[in-house]
Amino acid sequence: MSLSLPTPIASYFAADGTDGATVAECFASDGVVIDEKETYRGRAAIARWKTQASAKYDYKSEPVxxxxxxxxxxxxxxxxxxxxxxxxxxxxxxxxxxTEIARLEIVQ
Structure with missing residues (x-):
C-alpha cells in the first residue's frame, strides 16, 4: 500500500536514508526537531542530529x-x-x- 504524503514529508523520508545535510534541507531555516526529549533548532543543528542518529543506529523507517x-x-x-x-x-x-517542514516531533 502506497501512502499519499505531502511533498515535504515524502522528501524527508526519502532523505532519511542519506545524510544529515540532505535531511536538514527539508526543513525551514529556523525549523525545529524534537527527538528523544532533545530539541534541535535550525538546519545546522538538524543536520548534526541526523548525522549523530545515523552513526549511533543503523535503521530504516517506512511510513505505514x-x-x-x-x-x-x-x-x-x-x-x-x-x-x-x-x-x-x-x-x-x-x-x-x-514547501518546508517547520517542526517535527518524534515520539513512540
Missing part, C-alpha cells in the same frame, strides 16, 4: 499511516534497525510551512 489534523500531519512509521526493541512504530508529528 498518515493522518492530517489541521496544520499537523501525523505519520506512523515502522522503524527497524540495530537498536533495542526493534522494530518499533514511531509517530512523527510534522508541522509544515509551505
Amino acid at each position: 499511516a498518515v493522518d492530517e489534523r489541521g496544520e499537523t500531519v501525523l505519520v506512523t512509521a515502522r522503524v527497524t534497525g540495530n537498536f533495542p526493541g526493534s522494530p518499533v512504530d514511531l509517530r512523527y508529528a510534522f508541522t509544515l510551512a509551505g
Whole structure:
C-alpha cells in the first residue's frame, strides 16, 4: 500500500536514508526537531542530529499511516534497525510551512 504524503514529508523520508545535510534541507531555516526529549533548532543543528542518529543506529523507517489534523500531519512509521526493541512504530508529528517542514516531533 502506497501512502499519499505531502511533498515535504515524502522528501524527508526519502532523505532519511542519506545524510544529515540532505535531511536538514527539508526543513525551514529556523525549523525545529524534537527527538528523544532533545530539541534541535535550525538546519545546522538538524543536520548534526541526523548525522549523530545515523552513526549511533543503523535503521530504516517506512511510513505505514498518515493522518492530517489541521496544520499537523501525523505519520506512523515502522522503524527497524540495530537498536533495542526493534522494530518499533514511531509517530512523527510534522508541522509544515509551505514547501518546508517547520517542526517535527518524534515520539513512540
